[in-house]
Amino acid sequence: MKKNDYFIGECVDQSHDGKGIVKYEGFTYFVNGMITGEIGQIKCIKMLKNYGVGRLIELHKESPYRINPRCHIYQGCGGCHLMHMNQEGQQIFKTKRVKDCLERIGHIDVEVQPCFMQNTPWYYRNKVQMPIGYNKDHYLITGFYKQRTNDIIACQECLIQNHESNDIIQRVKELFEIYHVEPYDKVTHQGNIKHILTKKGYHSQEMMLCLITYEKTIHHIEDIVSILKKEFKNLKTIIQNVNHRHDNVILGDEEIVLYGPGYIYDTLLNNRYKISLKSFYQINPIQVEVLYQQAIQLASLNKDSIVLDAYCGIGTIALSLSRYVKKVYGVEVVQEAIEDAKNNAYINHIENVDFVCDDAGTYMMELVKNNVHLDVVFVDPPRKGCSQEFIDYLLQAKPQQVVYIACDVATQARDVKILTENGYQVDHVQPVDMFPQTYHVENIVSLSKK
Numbered sequence: 001m002k003k004n005d006y007f008i009g010e011c012v013d014q015s016h017d018g019k020g021i022v023k024y025e026g027f028t029y030f031v032n033g034m035i036t037g038e039i040g041q042i043k044c045i046k047m048l049k050n051y052g053v054g055r056l057i058e059l060h061k062e063s064p065y066r067i068n069p070r071c072h073i074y075q076g077c078g079g080c081h082l083m084h085m086n087q088e089g090q091q092i093f094k095t096k097r098v099k100d101c102l103e104r105i106g107h108i109d110v111e112v113q114p115c116f117m118q119n120t121p122w123y124y125r126n127k128v129q130m131p132i133g134y135n136k137d138h139y140l141i142t143g144f145y146k147q148r149t150n151d152i153i154a155c156q157e158c159l160i161q162n163h164e165s166n167d168i169i170q171r172v173k174e175l176f177e178i179y180h181v182e183p184y185d186k187v188t189h190q191g192n193i194k195h196i197l198t199k200k201g202y203h204s205q206e207m208m209l210c211l212i213t214y215e216k217t218i219h220h221i222e223d224i225v226s227i228l229k230k231e232f233k234n235l236k237t238i239i240q241n242v243n244h245r246h247d248n249v250i251l252g253d254e255e256i257v258l259y260g261p262g263y264i265y266d267t268l269l270n271n272r273y274k275i276s277l278k279s280f281y282q283i284n285p286i287q288v289e290v291l292y293q294q295a296i297q298l299a300s301l302n303k304d305s306i307v308l309d310a311y312c313g314i315g316t317i318a319l320s321l322s323r324y325v326k327k328v329y330g331v332e333v334v335q336e337a338i339e340d341a342k343n344n345a346y347i348n349h350i351e352n353v354d355f356v357c358d359d360a361g362t363y364m365m366e367l368v369k370n371n372v373h374l375d376v377v378f379v380d381p382p383r384k385g386c387s388q389e390f391i392d393y394l395l396q397a398k399p400q401q402v403v404y405i406a407c408d409v410a411t412q413a414r415d416v417k418i419l420t421e422n423g424y425q426v427d428h429v430q431p432v433d434m435f436p437q438t439y440h441v442e443n444i445v446s447l448s449k450k
């Protein structure tokens, strides 16, 4: 096979990021947009040492899960990956991804429950940041960077972003046109506005708007703020974030509150949370409740339980379960997040939770050294998974149960393997779709001491 050759191939599987995998004459090709079971004519567009890249030219056999993508910029944007598959197809894909990882990486053969899908898998994101720039005709556009480029694809209505954010961002763009506020140019470092960011409290309906700028002054900003305030009643605060950096980091250090208190509130499983510009908050407000409820339900908690929430962020898991147990410890490495967590405990009048800023591994070691008894450990690490040190001391702490929540199933499978080799068994595996239309899968594995 050479570049630009054509062949007829069958898609036998999909890669972790949703691409079709086609085997032809013993060689593997990745074909964007092809679904398992489909057959089609493929054009080879790249040949590398270990695999090729193909483009689907024509489908000869179509998957029953195929649908027309609802978003007209789906092909170019790159933010969504599975919009050409219906809900059932996405569910099969996500469930299988978890099963495959546990088998291949973890050598664990267990039943994986069908992924919990979102009833209405649209307009769910509570946070968005859109770059702003000019199109070829010198009109202002907001949207998303085309994959691996500095070109913005215009997007007026992102279908996985909440409606209010779409509306506010479009209005801000119009006002910038009216008041001749210039977008920042990444190449020449001229102009000013880099990104428009919004956050929304799902239950509270409160909105935050942040303008991320290169310069400190925004022309006519008083007029713009006063118009936005009047037109969007739920807009509780407007912030400017100044970022002089020339790299791809979105937020700078300097924050100027232009209107309101500089934060919003939201409710999650009956607790209130203060959300500031930089605090981490799960981006799907509906599914996060499903995720936490399931995780809490899988743990056998009672009034005497002593629990650790490792990698606790702003304390959402610890605080959600605190009312069912005797005592919760929460550990998190980012100082600001722990301050938020402490404040969240305070505003919800929760007194049986101790939040500590530390590396999870080091903290686990301290708990073991001090003979602190733990009944259940919740683990929710970043993509790279748990550190070896954390796992080592977790095994020494010997909690009756471990509930492992992960945004990366591959590293989760690696860590769960170590636990199963050292006295734990997998009781339940439940994927939850936190990011509909994308290939991301969140997964809960609950384990208990054999």
Ligand code: SAH
Residues within 6 Å of the ligand: 280, 281, 282, 310, 311, 312, 313, 314, 315, 316, 317, 331, 332, 333, 334, 337, 358, 359, 360, 361, 380, 381, 382
């Ligand atoms: N459980 C929270 C946060 C999960 S994200 C929630 O559901 O919202 C993972 C968290 O782990 C992040 O807040 C990150 O700052 C934190 N983290 C990363 N490395 C860590 C480490 N070595 N020790 C403790 N926390 C860490």
